[in-house]
Amino acid sequence: MTDLPKDARAVVIGGGIVGCSTAYHLGKLGWTDTIVLERAKLTSGSTWHAAGLVGQLRTSANITQLLGNSVRLYDRLEAETGLATGWKMNGGLRLACTADRWTEVRRQATTAHSFGLEMHLLTPKEAQELWPLMDVSDVVGAAYLPTDGQANPSDITQALAKGARMTGVRFYEDTPVTAILIEGGRIRGVVTPRGTIACEIVVNCAGQWAREVGRLAGVNVPLVSVQHQYLITERIDGVTPDLPTLRDPDRLTYYKEEVGGLVMGGYEPNPIAWAVDGIPEGFTFALLNSDWDHFSPTMELALGRVPALAHAGIKELINGPESFTPDGNFILGEAPEQRGFFVGAGFNAFGIASGGGAGMALAEWIVAGEPPFDLWPVDIRRFGRPHFDTDWIRTRTLELYGKHYTIAWPGEEHESGRPCRRSPLYDRLKAAGAAFGEKLGWERPNWFADLSAGEEPRDVYGFGRQNWFEAVGREHRATREAVTVFDQSSFAKFLVIGPDAEAALSWICANDVTRPPGRLVYTQMLNARGGIECDLTVARLAADRYYIVTGTGFATHDLDWIRRNIPAGLNVQAVDVTSAYGTLSVMGPNSRELLSRLTREDLSNASFPFGTVREIGVAGAPVLALRITYVGELGWELHLPSEYVVNVYEALIAHGGDLGLRPAGYRAIESLRLEKGYRAWGSDIGPDHTPLEAGLGWAVKLKSNQPFLGREALDRQRRGPLKKLLAGFAVDPKVVLLGRETIYRNGERVGWLTSGGYGYTVGRSIGYGYVRNGAGVDRAYVEAGSYELEVATERVAAEVFLEPLYDPQMIRVKA
Structure with a gap:
């Protein structure tokens, strides 16, 4: 057995398609002293038994682009390496069998057009001409993507490994990683039974084992294993090599051609978790026992679509566990807990489709220190506190698996693992008719039903105006005409403290935060390309203390961005204080009058102007009051210790009746901010958009001489x-x-x-x-x-x- 090298520039853990793709792209980028360690043999985890369908369309333009990179790589890989990949661009069909599904498919077609992906809508007859074996008696219409295709997972992985070796990357099989060495906050190496390799970059592409590998470095990787079954038939008359892949979501099934027969699998609504107590030792090139009882409902659905299956010989029913995540998206990026530790895992049974592009993105992220484009939908920093509990992850993941082929309704909320995080007002809001949504585990009121009128606080989904439309309108109008109170306790909140707090934030923030204590600043934090990494409010409390407020879902991401961009040598700390403080936002033209009934402080514009922060007493509580708005009306955010939230809320309700006070929810906030043109990070703005492009140049200190991260890029951009x-x-x-x-x-x-x-x-x-x-x-x-x-x-x-x-x-x- 060849001795391990003593050091490497990067160590990739895992020899599946994602690990091999990452190594391939690292080698292409010049990191030829990269090493791949595989605990058993290449592809021996879940890659070897993957179905191998390659689709491209997703709800994010950049993730669609990433999957398109996979297609372009697979198109050239066989010629480049001389190894067969089984790749063929035979197109992909998606069926619609209900009016709602057809609406979804038509909206997907528009999304494809938006992103520049070719997609055609077909009649049932036209779809059948492409896929003659299927019964289309219940089909309303179909979509066809000509550049989709399929691949042989093991072959394409071996081709990627060969391509990596051709650049100088080395592979070592039968070499599990047993420890990761960390000193002084930096990765120093990996330990294996065959020796230790010194390195500063570790890439966790360990598939189902990624959570376990993450723990070696103190990194949380939220994924679990779920059983996934598909069958392979003998040859079937009429199945030709150019048959497109087929997805039949209303029947929960998918199909692809294989050696003249069919692969048919599905996503059942009652999935079965696997390895709840850990993956068995030695689980290599292994499958689980076929579960025909569990698969039989899927088979019945498939028979209705492809009657020929009733007479086809069955080669095998494959039951192979794969890693799935609690939101159905895969996981990429540098871990917030540990610099130099990258993750590429949790591919939710579309690892073959994603592998080429994900490896490219991850390699560029490693080499450049930032992703090649905005990858927020798959960024590991989208997770937070609920995702440290494996049972919670598993509960939510099983729900998402069961929804793989259900209609993705606008505004749909997930139901499992709830409630998880509750503000002190949860029970009171529920009694008032709140219909809750969930964000990063927090229960948040989306809208309020009028219980006295018999309204039910539950969502009824559809593609038209949904059942909450009028209720949100009531809350919207109350904010514009009277006063509303929003429980925004889920806001992520940080303290940045220390003698160098001003210097640190002056570098990180695009706007001027060198204001005197008592001032608020709305600002972005930019990357070196001028792209918007964070969009938040900074309140200066003292010479050495700032209070930062950002969106619920960005807690992990934004805190990580601040910490990693504090210039070396500065004495400053950033601390998450989200759970310590609740937030009540009182908004509307009557907000000043309402708050004046609960405090002796002067709230006049002369005394408390827009863009300021003061500590005031409200109904017996010490409150940090921020004069700011995201809805376009006079109002204050009241930030107060969690133990006071109930008292202050009750006082607001008791004193606001004659002022038209209503409790309001997040869907009203959304409609209000759309009218005012306020930007939302993660949709309207993000790392691919600069403040100049987003119409936010007024919030950037370009007229000053202050240096800040991203300034040079903006200076260049405004010259052209x-x-x-x-x-x-x-x-x-x-x-x-x-x-x-x-x-x-x-x-x-x-x-x-x-x-x-x-x-x-x-x-x-x-x-x-x-x-x-x-x-x-x-x-x-x-x-x-x-x-x-x-x-x-x-x-x-x-x-x-x-x-x-x-x-x-x-x-x-x-x-």
Whole structure:
């Protein structure tokens, strides 16, 4: 057995498709002294028994692009390495058998058009011509993606491994990693039974074992194993090598051709977890016992679609466990707990489709220190406190597995593992008719039912206006005309403290935070390319103390960004204080009057102007009051120790009745912010968008001489024409905008909506998206165009705007 080298630039743990793809791309990028360690043999985990379908369309443009990278790699890999891959671009069909499913497919077709992916809508007869074996008597329509395909998982992995070796990357099988050496907060090496390899970069591509490997470095990798079954038939007359892959979500099944027969599998609604107490030692090239009883409902559904299966010989029913995650997306990126430890795992049974692109993205992330483009939907930092409990992860993951082929309804909430994190007001809000949603484990009121009128606080999903539409309108109008209170205790909250706090945040923040204590600053934090990594509020409390507020779902990401970008040598700490403080947002033209009934403090505009923060007493509680708004009305965020939240809320309710006070939820916040043109990170803005492109240049200190992260990129960008600019679009109120609808300017596709919804005050459907043009985009270019939006494959006229639709009396917002 060959001796292990003593050191390496990077060690990749895991010899499945993702590990081999990452090593391949690292080698291509010049990291030829990379080593891959596999505990058994290449592909011996779950890669070897994967079904091998390669689809591309996802709800994110960048993840769709990443999957397209897989296709382009697989297209050339056999010629490059001389090894067969089994790759063929035979196209992919997706069926719709109900009116709702057909609406979903039509919206998916528009998403594909937005992202530049070729997708055609077919009649049942046209679909049958491509797939003659199927019964289409219940089919409403179908979608066809000609560049989808299929591959042989083991062959394509071996080809990637050979391609990596051709660059100098070395592979060592039968070499499990038993420990990871960490000294001074840095990775120093990996330990194996064959010796220790010194390194500073470890890449965890260990598949089902990734959670266990993560623990070796103190890193949380939220995934669990779930049984997944599919069968392989003998040859079937009429099955040809060019048969497209087929997904039949209404029957929960998928199909691909294999040696003249079919592979058929599905995603049953009652999945079975595996390895609850840990993966058995020596589980290599192994399968679980076939479970025909559990598979039989899937088989019955398949027989209705492909009658020939009734007479086909069955070679094998494969039961192979795979790793799944609690939100159905895979996991990429550098772990927030440990610098130099990267993860590529949890591929939810589409590892073959994702493997090529995921390996590319992960390798570029390692080499450049940042991802090649915004990968937030799969970023490991999207997880948080609930994801440390394996039982909670498993409960939620099984729900997501069971929903793999169900319709993805707009605004759909998951039900498992709830409630998990509750604010002190949970029971009171529930009694008041709250319909809760969940974000990072937090129960948050989405809207309030009128219990006295017999409304039920539950969502009824659909693609039209849903059952909560009128209730949200009540809350929206109350915010514009009277006063509302929002429980936003789930806000992520940080303290940045220390004698060098100002110096650190001055570098990290794009806006000027060198304001005196008592001032608020809305700011972005940028990457070196000028892209927006964080979008948050910074309140200066003292010379050495700042209080930062950001969105619920960004707690892990934003804290990690702050910590990793504090310049070396500065004496400053960033601490998560989310659980210590509740937040009540009191918003609306009557908010000053309401709060004045509960405090002796002067809340006049002269004494407490917009953009300031003060500690005041409210109903006996010490409150940090932030004069700021995300809804476009006069209001305050009240941040207070959690033990006071109930008292203050009860006092607000007791004193606000004659002022029209209502409790309100997050869906009203969304409609209100759309009217005001406030940006949402993760949709309207993110690492691929600069403040100049997003219309946020006013929040950047470019007129000062202060250096900050991303400044050089913005200085370069403002010297030339922008390539894209965020604009708003308003359409007929009957049109439902959800985001990802295609933007057409003068008949040409120029982008897609990043977010969409309805504005109750203006009575229009509203969306935001970037207008793109390689030759340059400015205000005049945007306003000179004539616009349409493609919604579920149909074009509708749209009015473009660059100023907020709701902007009647700005005096009311700031006075």
